[in-house]
Amino acid sequence: SDDDDDDANDGGVRQVVDLSLGEVATVTLSDGHEAVVKLLDTASRADDIRGAVRESTIQVEVNGEAKWIECGNYTLPEPIGGVRADCPVSDALYVNSDEDRWGLRKNARVRLWPMEGRLFDAEEFVYPVLDQRWLANRSQSGNEPTDDYLPFWTAIYYHSGTDIGGVDALDRVVAAVAGRIVLANGQVLPGYEGTPAVLQQWAGSTRTDVVFIEDDRGRLYRYSHLDRTVEETTLGRRVEAGELIGFLGNGGASGGWPHLHFEIEAMQPSGLWGAEEAYVYLWEAYAGAEGPAVIAVARPHRYAETGETVMLDGSKSVAFLDEIASYEWKFTDGETASGATVERTYDQPGFYTELLKVTDAEGRTAYDFATVQIVHAGDALPMYTYMHVAHSPSKDVRVGEDVVFKARVFGIGGGKEDWDFGDGSPHETTQSGNWPFAGDFAAVTHAYSEPGDYLVRVERFNERGEPAVVRLWVPVRE
Structure with missing residues (x-):
């Protein structure tokens, strides 16, 4: 109802409207401009293993301009019809969602903002993990x-x-x-x-x-x-x-x-x-707070069976000061590729982390990692391995400063973590607990003697020979 729309649009910067296919709505933006919005079409893609929706998109028309936009999945608002718009959710997820998390009763939800200005209306919005670099780990x-x-x-x-x-x-x-x-x-x-x-x-x-x-x-x-x-x-x-x-x-x-x-x-x-x-x-x-030159984005994570083609995508990366000049990938097996999107296949089940380096036209760089969970559906195994590794501090690390790393492997099996800190120093070995509700984190401390961008690699094989590999980016400054 209109009253419900008024409750949802609480006087803030963002306006939100739920639409059925073919429905048209006129939305007054926070700057007084109007946007005529129509939902033209929806689409989605699910995996063949769990039936989970990996990508959902909508075709929306705003003030006469039509565009396909992706829903969620680390997608930023896009300019369309003289406004900025995004799709937080479509009804594709309701097919097998474990619960209703969105309160959506039509086919899709669209949020709208003026072309200029803030996305959030509070006087101050702070990244909620203090002194952590943007998406520094999983x-x-x-x-x-x-x-x-x-x-x-x-x-x-x-x-x-x-x-x-x-x-x-x-x-x-x-x-x-x-x-x-x-x-x-x-x-x-x-x-x-x-x-x-x-x-x-x-x-x-x-x-x-x-x-x-x-x-x-x-x-x-x-x-x-x-x-x-x-x-x-x-x-x-x-x-x-x-x-x-x-x-x-x-x-x-x-x-x-x-x-x-x-x-x-x-x-x-x-x-x-x-x-x-x-x-x-x-x-x-x-x-807004940190002013990065480049943010690399290789997410969301990927999921596939052995032998299935996996598309890795770095196109959601952003260069704030210049154009992006290159996307460079370095894979777990040592191979490399270039381009915003690349394809890979995996012969062995496991938890892989693939490295993306994004460089702008002035040579400024940033890194991100695409995690890839590979399973073999024919095995009908109850649980596959995965690993979490994080470090602190992750922002403004200085030469000689102690950095604390903690790792934990999940999934039944043996093995130990092998740590490569990316600076030529000797590898270290640890053994974390590997069951979700019992077992300790493995903790190591490392300091870097020179400034640079260090790429840490932590690897562990379970008793089935399946790898869990995590990589981290540690930028170290003087």
Whole structure:
């Protein structure tokens, strides 16, 4: 209804509309301009193993200009019809989603912004992991399917929030925006029944790793899997953007790997609560604060069977000061390729991490990594291996400074981690626990004696000979 649209469009910068195929809506933008929006078509692509939707797209017409845009999947808003637009979600995900995370009751959701200005309307929006470089390790965002190491799992968790991986119990989590703490330490304020801010159970007890903060527009911000909160994180207290909440961890239903689950819940045009895709706001906050010349993006992760062609895509990378001049790939097996998109096949199941280097016309560079989970569906194995590795600090590392690395392998099997720090120093060997809910992280400390861009490689083989390989980029400055 129009009233529901008014609730969803709360006076902020972004306007949002849900559309059925062929439906036309006139949306008044925050700067007073109008946009006539029509949903022309939708499409999606699922894998053959789990049936999980790997890519969904919509064809939308805005002010007479039609364009196909990808939904979620680390996609930034695109200019179309004199405005900026994105598609956070389409109904393609409802075929096998494990639950309704979006409150979508039509075919697609479209968000619109003026061509100029901010994407997020709060006075301040802060990247919520303090002093961490942009997506410095593993992430899950934009409704990418999770749990790919469990190929038999066909009720799909499409990750509607953003998981930001980190170093367990060391990386600091701060409030992204100002607001009031409405859930913390296993307690919730009265009056939040029927909202996403509800207490959750895990392993028979109330979870204490979750914090919800309500902003001044009534949106709810979730911070989950915290190792611990700080003493000041108390129910009912107001916090400012950038204020310390706690420490990143793997509490609750984390799957065992340490990360911050960050999610914005907002009233949607359907009149229901639903996820407000946050990747674009995180991008804006980080890029605005740090001013990077280049951000390389090789995500989301890829998933395939042995022998199946895998398309790796770096085209979502951005150069802020100049044009992108080159995309260079270096694969786990040592082979190389160039181009925004490249194709690979894998003969062996495992967890691979492929390196992307993006260079602009002035020679400024950035790196990212595409993680690739390869399974053999014919094996009907209950679980495949994967690995999480992170380091701290990851931003502004100086020559001679100690960098803490932590690793954890998941999946049944043996083996040890082999560490190559990328600087010619002797390799190190560790053995982390390898079961999601028991087992320790392997921790090592390393310092670099010269400035440069160091590419760390951590590798472990299980008893089936399947590799888990993770790579990290450690830029070191004087």
